[in-house]
Amino acid sequence: MDIDRIRNFCIIAHIDHGKSTLADRMLELTGTVSARDMMEQVMDQMDLERERGITIKGKAVKMNYHGEDGDYQLNLIDTPGHVDFGYEVSRALAACEGAILVVDATQGIQAQTLANVYLAMEHDMTIIPVLNKIDLAVAQPQRVSQEVQMAFGFKEDEILFVSAKDGTGVSQLLKAIVERVPPPKGVSNPLRALVFDSAYDPYKGVVAYVRLFDGSIGKGSQLLMMSTGSNGDILEVGNFLPKLTPVERLYAGEVGYVATGLKNVRECRVGDTITLTEQPASEALPGYEPLKSMVFAGLYPADGDDYLSLRTALEKLQLNDAALGYEPETSAALGFGFRCGFLGLLHMEIVQERLEREYGLNLLITAPSVAYQVLMDDGTEVVVDSPAKLPPTQRITEMREPLLALSIVAPARFIGTVMELVTARRGEFRRMEYLQGAVSQEEQGNASSDARVLMEYRAPLSEVLMDFYDQLKSRTQGYASMDYSFQGYQSAPLVKLDLLVNNQPVDALSLILHRDKAQQQGKALVEKLRTLIPRQLFEVPLQAAVGSRIIARETIRALRKNVLAKCYGGDITRKRKLLEKQAEGKKRMKRVGNVEIPQEAFLALLKLER
């Protein structure tokens, strides 16, 4: 097809604003998927995605659109709806010329709306603003339209009103895509194809999802990954309809897939450029960044016998998840396991859930940590992603922690609440902006409780990791939304807090935190643990320590009584079952020294009120 008749676009939206439903309607309307075959949200395929209502991995689909002046090829690239860090969205955007900005007409602009629009603007994309869910009685299309105009400078007549649910306005949207999104530009040689996603297929090897910028590609040639230098034999190329459908060749401007023959997604990373080994491009497409793990946690099989199964499962998962890192780790308390690196907490949760669900593993996961830069007295720098690996204090000259740029959108009446929360997490206020921009001072005073505000902060990643988002949601009655990006490292007075159970440090319970928080956290932690560790046959002291200084202490008194009084009417079976249950419970505990610690205790760090 003529390159002028191709339109590549994606949909950007805050989570739950209806991105996937809108995609479904477009597929239906263009006849790509018949209404009969239409399962709700075709593009979200994994069970997990369906359940959580979010898109984990970006997908693409090619649609044929009958325009008034002939047919067009529309390529929709679905961006991940919720990501830990924006990199994957950024790659999807880089593959397109246009973006549909979906804003929920019942909610208005949210933090991720802003973040995504700024990203799209950075990529110089054509943005088509769309207000969704106008079928709902609580929708406020006029107010949200105003907000979108003010915030991003759109004109009123640029904004489309749709209901992805009942299909209203979707055909106008398709028309607008053809009219407004520019066709791709491209030259015939040499091949440059941007990888915006990849997946492992047991038969085809790594399948790269690509957007061709220059050249063309077909079966039989050898490809070169420009950043990793890996070579592969092209086994197949094709389109997404949305099933993978082979074609002879893909040409500049098109979106499709390439079966690379590579064995591991790490050799074919998102953001890399594919060219041909025989006739390589001189320069890769811009923007490739290796994925960086931001969050680390120990994963241990609840049953030590499952260690090898866990390793196999991680290997398999990694084939398809280039962002997942792992290396063996041994904990005195938890035994053999793996230190795993994740893009963020969401990624961590998804990996954990997939391991448990798809591989039937029962896992213990330690409190997540960030990676600290540690400057040593000999001038060297080490990266520490686990409290257990922190060098002795006397050898450390400086510690730096990762910092986030945090943007929060919330109704103005919650400014104080948000400020309080972020400050308690060592956040630093940067700026604030009312989203209704043009409202005069007096009006602002009147409407201030209803007006929505964008607040920007810098805050340490470690403080945002645990329950920040939940706290933000609950303290703002669910109104606040949030987005964040990595901002580099910052020096901080950090210390390691150790936990001693019966005078023995338990490595899996250590954490690195700000000096000023050690006292309060240490106290909270031993108090929590006292309720989580059952009484033992002897008294068990619990201590929190920084270095050799004990900063908090609790005691678990010795168990005095555990005996069944009565043997009623010869019901021995019942008595035995009770004992068997107790014995079973003991087996599930981890032994540290001679103290039996239940698995929940290792999650105490996660449950702490901060």
Next chain:
Amino acid sequence: MDSENNKEGSALPAQIALYIHIPFCQTKCPYCDFNTYAGIEPLIPSYTKALTTEILHWGALLGRPRVSTIFFGGGTPSYVPGQSIAAFLDAARRAFQVTSDAEVTMEANPGDLFGEGVASLPGLGINRLSIGVQSLDDSLLKVLGRRHSSQEAVEAYGAVRRAGFANVSLDLMYGLPNQSMEQWRDSLERVLSLLPEHLSLYCLTLEEGTPMQQQVRLGETSEPDPDLAADMYLMAEDLLGQAGYGHYEISNWAKPGRESLHNLTYWHNQPYLGVGPGAHSYLGKWRFNNINSPREYIGRFGNFSKAEATVDALSSEVISQVPTVGDVETIEQPMEMAETMMLGLRLSEGMSLDGFASRFGRSLSSVYGEQIRELTSLKLLEQRDGVLYLTEHGHLLGNEVFLRFF
């Protein structure tokens, strides 16, 4: 269940203990989760008939084994008319070789022990009473939902003695909501002044689904403190020891020679037959129980006549064919060993190494050596002269010991 084992028979037991369940109560106590019911008194006549049939049926099936202990438990056995008790005992004597000196115990509620009834009991052959006094503090009796007062309990005891009972056991409960050490000491001292032959002291267990557990969960009743209960236990050990009672089982004390022979059968892990709804039995290598519902129980035995003939051997098939039997469980040797430990170690006589070896053909240390080493180092078990005992400290931590055998 392993079908191979089901076919394999066990020899008929020569001697068993007999438990007779009486599922009737005037009121149901809020802490009780036993198989007993208030308000089904109209069933008593048909129940008497069904239970009599069940006794005769088993007697014939098992070939009239010897019975040297009979225990009427409940429920409230003292609540049903004497004719019913007489009918059961008559059936038992026809069905089994009840020894002339058999221990025949009946559980009784203090409120039922006045008037004609109690005086007739010795004549029927009841020679031991176990009276549910529970407390001699009226406020605690109210918490427990008992229908007697402390004074009535004391008077009932007098009536029982006048009726000629020479072997009387009293039940007391501790670890009750809001119970103080003083209240406990007072109940103990007053009970001791009555000079019963036997005492059972039970710590309150909040059983799932009982009204009392519900009240505690909702915060309407305060949750008993387990450490205080431990202190109460130690106080009782002290007081009862001084008064000359032998602490022969974790929860039971007796004057010398007055231990409950029936309950010793359980603790020695010897065979017993339980009749009546929900009753449990252990015969051969099978543990089984009757269905719980009295109504259904009566229904199943309504048209049933006694078994024609004695079986050659016991098997799970033979047991399952008895119409009231619910679950049947095969106890293989490893389980039998663990149960024997769990039960036997409750007794102050301990677990004799020779006894274990002659029962199982294996030495105790070859089976449980590792556990015994650990438990000895934890000072929960001790071994003296070829016998393994719970230590004094181990009495209150019995489960920590027993669970290691499973």
